[in-house]
Amino acid sequence: xxxxxxxxxxxxxxxxxxxxxxxxxxxxxxxxxxxxFKFGEVLEVGTGRVNxxxxxxxxxxxxxxxxxxxxxxxxxxxxxxxxxxEVVLLLPERYVMxxxxxxxxxxxxxxx
Numbered sequence: 001x002x003x004x005x006x007x008x009x010x011x012x013x014x015x016x017x018x019x020x021x022x023x024x025x026x027x028x029x030x031x032x033x034x035x036x037f038k039f040g041e042v043l044e045v046g047t048g049r050v051n052x053x054x055x056x057x058x059x060x061x062x063x064x065x066x067x068x069x070x071x072x073x074x075x076x077x078x079x080x081x082x083x084x085x086e087v088v089l090l091l092p093e094r095y096v097m098x099x100x101x102x103x104x105x106x107x108x109x110x111x112x
Contacts, residue, residue: 001080005090008049010061012040012069012089037068037097040089049093059093066100 005011015038042065048056061067074091 003044003077003079003088003090005044005046007046008059008093009046010042010059010067010091010093010096011044012067012074012091013043013086014089015039015041015066036071038071039066039068039100041066043088045093061093061096061099068097068100070095070097 003011042061042063044063045059045061048058051057069089069091073095074089076087077090078085079088
């Protein structure tokens with residue numbers, strides 16, 4: 001299954017936060033729940049939003065960008081994947097707070 005977003009919507013693969021910091025400390029769930037934002041990778045983008053004059057304004061986000069978005073925004077959609085099932089997020093671009101550059105990759109051993 002594949003989704004093509006319409007207008008100003010994005011398809012995002014949420015990033016899962018590591019439960020361990022770089023120094024090896026375990027992050028409790030209550031601390032992770034207090035963050036008002038999440039990170040994710042943009043998989044697909046829509047055509048753009050339509051302004052008052054009827055012209056299409058292209059989106060700022062591009063496929064492949066890592067973005068910071070408001071927690072709780074968007075709609076989660078389960079998708080079939082070659083490795084099983086994954087959940088992607090269908091999100092309007094207005095809920096994206098910014099494009100993130102040089103975000104370190106996460107592993108079980110090394111957190112953010």
